[in-house]
Amino acid sequence: MIQVLILYASSTGNTEEIADLIEKYLDPTVCETTMENIEMGDMDPQRLLQYDGILFGTYTYDDGDLPFETDIFCDTLRTVDLTGKVVGVFGSGDTAYDEFCAAVDLMKAEFKQQNARVIQHSVKVDLSPDEEDLQSIKKLAEEFQDLTTNSAATRKAGNF
Template sequence: MKKVLILYASSTGNTEEIASLLEQHLDTKVLDITSKNLEMTEVDVKELKEYDGILFGTYTYDDGDLPFETDVFNDNLQNVDLNGKVIGLFGSGDTAYFQFCEAVDTMKNEFKCRGSIVIDHVVKVDLFPDEKEELDAIKELGFLFQKALSAHAIQSSS
C-alpha cells in the first residue's frame, strides 16, 4: 500500500475543501492517506520522506505571495532531498489579483528543485471550488497522481 500525504495551508477553508475533494477521488484500497493542515499541525519536512507521494496545497496571499505557514515550510524544505517522490499541487486564489495562484507555481518549482516527480497538471481554483471545470480539474489531478504513483512503483521495482 502506497503512503500518501495531503498537506495544505488554508486560511478561509477554500484550499481545505480542494484537499477534501482530492481525497474523495483517491482509491483508499491501494493508498494509505494522511491529511494535515499546516496551520493546525507542525510538520517536520523530514516526515515527507516517509511518504511515496504528496499532494500539496496552498492559497496565495495578496498578489502572488506565499502565505506565512507555506513560506516557513518552504524555507525548511530547502535542505531536503525528495528524489523520486510523486508530487501533485493545488491551491486557491483570487482572480482579482494579477498573480493568480502564484504560490502554487512557486511551490511547484521548489518541489522540482528537491528532485521530486512533479505532475504538470496543477489545480488552481478561484476562491471556492464549485465550478464544473474546477471539480473536473481536481478529479483529473487525483487520477494523474495515482497513475504517477503506480508508474513510479513499476519503475522502482524494475
C-alpha cells in the same frame, strides 16, 4: 498500498475543501492517505520521505505571495532531497488579483528544486471550488495516483 500525504495551508477553508475533494477522488484500495494542515512551522520536512507521494495545497496571499506558513515550510523543504517522490500541487486564489494562484506555481518550482517528480497539471481554484473545478481536481488525483503507483511498483522491483 501507496502512502500519500495531502499537506495543505488554508486560511478561509477553500484550500482545505480542495484537499478533501482530492482525497475523495483517490482510490482507498490503492492509496492510504494522511491529511495534514500546515501549522506555523511545525512540519518536519524529513517526514515527507515516509510517503510515496505528496499532494501539496496552498492559498495565494495578496498579489501572488506565499502565505506565512507555506513560506516557513519552504525554508525547511530546502533541506530534504525528494528524489523519487511524486508531487501534485493545488491551491486557491482570487482572480481579483493580477497574480492569480501564483503560490501554486512557486511551490511547483520549490518541489522541483528538491528533485521531486512534479506533475505538470495543477489545480487553481478561484476562491471556492465549483462544478467546473471538479474535472481539474479529478484529473490531478487520477494523474497523481497513476504516477505514484507506477513509481512505487518500480521502487519495489528494485529498478528505481
